[in-house]
Amino acid sequence: MFATLLAMALGVTSDEDLVRRFGSGDRSAFNELVRRYQSRVYSLCFRWLRDPAKAEEVAQDVFIALYKNLAEFRGESKLSTWIFRVATNHCKNRLVYGNRRREDRHESIDAPVGGDEDGPVKQYAVDAPGPDASINRAEASKLLQAALDALDEDQREIVLLRDVDDLSYEEIAELLQLPKGTVKSRLHRARAELARRLSRRVGLEDVV
Numbered sequence: 001m002f003a004t005l006l007a008m009a010l011g012v013t014s015d016e017d018l019v020r021r022f023g024s025g026d027r028s029a030f031n032e033l034v035r036r037y038q039s040r041v042y043s044l045c046f047r048w049l050r051d052p053a054k055a056e057e058v059a060q061d062v063f064i065a066l067y068k069n070l071a072e073f074r075g076e077s078k079l080s081t082w083i084f085r086v087a088t089n090h091c092k093n094r095l096v097y098g099n100r101r102r103e104d105r106h107e108s109i110d111a112p113v114g115g116d117e118d119g120p121v122k123q124y125a126v127d128a129p130g131p132d133a134s135i136n137r138a139e140a141s142k143l144l145q146a147a148l149d150a151l152d153e154d155q156r157e158i159v160l161l162r163d164v165d166d167l168s169y170e171e172i173a174e175l176l177q178l179p180k181g182t183v184k185s186r187l188h189r190a191r192a193e194l195a196r197r198l199s200r201r202v203g204l205e206d207v208v
Helices: 002-009 013-023 028-049 054-074 079-100 132-150 153-164 167-177 180-201
Strands: none
Touching: 013 028, 013 054, 013 079, 028 054, 028 079, 028 153, 054 079, 079 153, 079 167, 132 153, 132 180, 153 167, 153 180, 167 180
16 A cells, blocks of 8 residues: 555556556556566566576566456455566476476486586586686586576575565565465575585585
């Protein structure tokens, strides 16, 4: 309610008003929603899929789904939460589809990464040679992503939502339909598991 009143005071059309306008036949309202959320939806898709082309494709699918179903939105949750839930589900479905087609298959975190074109290394292209610091950051990014990939789906999802997409505990709780306390405990366990897997990959040779 406060956000709606603030939006009115500032002369900004609220999400709720845009939904009502869309339901009344004003299709331009949907264009405004796309402008508001397209960057965040694409960012969420990219964090899940790590491929710009696939992220853009899935983001487009998300907005197509939203267009078809927006008139059915009843406001039980915030519109942003609903949009992120749709986007997350589309990303999960795309990953399942990719795995079934043997696309983007990842080996276990404990498996060798060198020389296997289907291994984690193929997911990250290193730019032209640069300073050692840039190379070290790229290597650290590879290790982190490999560790994230090794988490189970629930753990990876909650780490991405909190630590990458920067959603609040309240937003995550609403998105996942979980109590706030459960979100915190799951995030704690997921972070601990991520740290454990990273510690198994990072040896003395990586830091000296």
